[in-house]
Amino acid sequence: MKENVEMFPKARIPYGTWGSSFFPAWQTSALAEVNIGQFAGEAMNRILGIRKVPASELQYLIIGSTVPWHWKFWNAPLVASCLGRRIAGFHVEQACATGLQAVLLAGAEVQAGSNDVVGVLAFDRTSDSPVGVFPERRAYQRTMAISHVWDNFGFDPATAMMVTAGNAARKHRLDRNEVDDIAFCRYQQYFAAKASGFLDRLLVPLDVLNVQGRLLGRIDADLGVRKLTLDSVRQMRELDACVTTGTQTHASDGMSTLLVASPEKARELSSRPEIVIQFVAKSEVRTHPSLMPEAPTLAVQRLLDRIGFTLADVAVIKSHNPFAINDAIFSKVMKYDWSKMNRTGCSLVWGHPQGPTLTRLLIEGLEEAVDLGGGHVLLFGCAAGDVGIAALFRVTEGGASK
Secondary structure (H helix, E strand, O other): OOOOOOOOOOOEOOOOOOEEOOOOEOOOOHHHHOOHHHHHHHHHHHHHHHOOOOHHHOOEEEEEOOOOOOOHHHHHHHHHHHOOOOOOEEEEOEOEOHHHHHHHHHHHHHHOOOOOEEEEEEEEEOOOOOEEEEEOOOOOOOEEEEEHHHHHHOOOOOOOHHHHHHHHHHHOOOOHHHHHHHHHHHHHHHHHHHHHOOHHHOEOOEEEEOOOOOEEEEEOOOOOOOOOOHHHHHHOOOOEOOEOHHHEOOEEEEEEEEEEEOHHHHHHHOOOOOEEEEEEEEEEEEOOOOOHHHHHHHHHHHHHHHHOOOHHHOOEEEEEOOEHHHHHHHHHHHOOOHHHOOOOOOHHHHOEOOOOHHHHHHHHHHHHHHHOOOEEEEEEEEEOOOEEEEEEEEEEEOOEOO
16 A cells, blocks of 8 residues: 555545435425525535534535536525525536535645635435426437436436446346345445434434425435345346346435535534545546446546555445445455445435435545544445546544554
């Protein structure tokens, strides 16, 4: 392992300044009824208040979302106004990688010296996604109406997303029983983390109000998550090779937020200034057409090779796994025990609102590393277009890292 590898030496993630909503499955909560950009801004303000971070400390805002929302044209400045700050910022979007890219861009913003405290806010509402009408002058069908979420989910530059999972399972000769075992294990890990109170440190119950200020509902659970038995998973109908309803995620709604700051500001804002969280490295690859689930593993290989690390140097591994197949491929290629990763939950279980998915995973991974007394956190996932992204973070407490 190379020592002192650091991507943004002047940027830190202040411990304890983060938070996330629960991720209710699409069409199951009051989030299906609201402007998600407005809700996210107001929720970030609420979370900062709970974490005892004055919103006035924010100097810049980077937001990430993938599903169009009302007044999206006005971008980060509108959302900043919803959290009570008149500051500048911008929007980033890269399908399922959005939540991680937003964090990395915030690190670059601080590293460049442009701002000392940058807010990261990722959100999405897959419920009732808008329908766009697109003129297509070069097509026989001159006008096309596209439902943003479902028509895009059903289209890949090469083929439909579910087919990419089946293709990857066939290429890597995965065993259906092992994929079922992985999915069952992930549900057990989630419910164990929930029972331990771990998720209560990260997830914040939030009220949703209508335009009159009356309560529409309370977002206080990952609705749609149900306990499964291994037998029930085994009996589910196979939709493609190793793909069933139990071994893939579901669409959901939600938001997640954290701060990126200079070392001085990070110490000032953190509830535990002795904890230091640094950016180490990032990698991104695009694999062959229709093999999206293998792309994250390729991104991890590239990242580790470039910085001279091995998985033995990593304390916490978190993956965005829309299919259990993703973890099966990672385990087989990297020769890693899949039961040792995603120990506090993952998107396979609690759902995939797209924009905030990797932000919540990162928050969970960093909190887990703190519980371990420090260490490197590896976060990776796939994104539309057969893309894989991976990033490594370092958590130290009192100078100790492992």
